[in-house]
Amino acid sequence: MTKIKNTKQLIACQQCDALYDTPVxxxxxxxxxxxxxxxxxxxxxxxxxxxFYWSLAGIMLSVPAILLPIMGVTLVGQYHHASLLDCILALIDNGFFMIATLVFLFTLAVPVVRLLGAFYITYSFKFNRLKPSLLHFFRAYHHLDNWAMLNVFMLGIVVSMYKLLDDTELSVNMGLLAFILWLICSTMASSALDQDYVWQELENKFVD
Amino acid sequence: MSIKTAQESGLALCPKCHKLNDMKQSADNNARILCSRCCGMFYPRKPYSLQYTLAWNIAALIAFIPANIYPIMILYSMGIGEPNTILSGIGEFIDYGLYPIAVIIFTASIIVPLIKIIGLFLLVYRVHTGVRLRPDKHSKFYHALEFLGPWSMLDVFVVALLVAVVELGFVTSVSAGPAINYFTLTVIFTMIAANSFDPRLLWDKKQGSKNAKEENDD
Structure with missing residues (x-):
């Protein structure tokens, strides 16, 4: 075992544990x-x-995306439409509580919490309100990485549209537009956030 | 072999904040380490990774059986219910001639879960025995599995949307079937199984066998 340099000058691959000097x-x-x-x-x-701006836009869009009806059907003169929230409520009415909880988590709670988290972190950086508690907060933020499924839900909307197109009259509502914009905002907000930079800044400020 | 791993140098990487920490006292893989940056506890390698992956995988395989037997949704028209399983739903799309949608659903709800389950079994087996282990190929394969995971939820979301939208009283309505519970469990279990697999074990095993070979040669 060789003498270890300062750990800040080294970096390890998360996937295979190979050790490198920190690249400039x-x-x-x-x-x-x-x-x-x-x-x-x-x-x-x-x-x-x-x-910051993507997550701000995402937070504002989340309300219409969740509450406005995404699509509606007309059949023999009757019309009915549903929003994202209606999907969850319909599942509860059917007695599928586990599915309702999971759909709620994956398509509503996790994306909203992630947007709020990204907003809070970038807000603190932008206006220089850094606190030590951000270390714990950012760690908790990473727990939700895998569990946002807005993109899968989007594909679900497309597939169910095809399914309904055959024997009903399908109408698309404003909720779909809001949902698509919300999906774009939340994807951009999380992909634009530079984790290495955030961790480095927090470490320089509070750990040493 | 020019590349050294962090573990060999007595360092451990925090999985959350990617900070390298000193493994102070022991080089024991199962010792918990307190990260100096984010103050979280972590292990240098996920403990009992193979066992956990195998267990979740078996659970997923078991849940996948009722998911395909029971109906996933029931279509009521004029008061008569018509149950649909995952496979019969796909058959309907083929009957209508909507091949792209049929392929998407078949991929998301049958092929992806099966490939994930079989692939993880294979990875666990290869890491355990070290037979024909090619870490570069296998780690790419693992990342593909990890990426595919959430897309299997597609069928669940489609059913949820249809239940909510098609609610026209006596004329037509859709209700979910018992298979949706089992299918969701399959997806969740495979996601947890993929999460508990540690891709670094692939490289460790390879490195270990290479070192052993070099010692034998000497």
Missing amino acids: LKLGESAKCTRCGSILAERKVDSIERS
């Missing part, structure tokens, strides 16, 4: 692991600003 990156560059090809580190352009 310019804005917009990223470093890849030579062994497994996954991204080691990257510096995103204008990360805090972009993530």
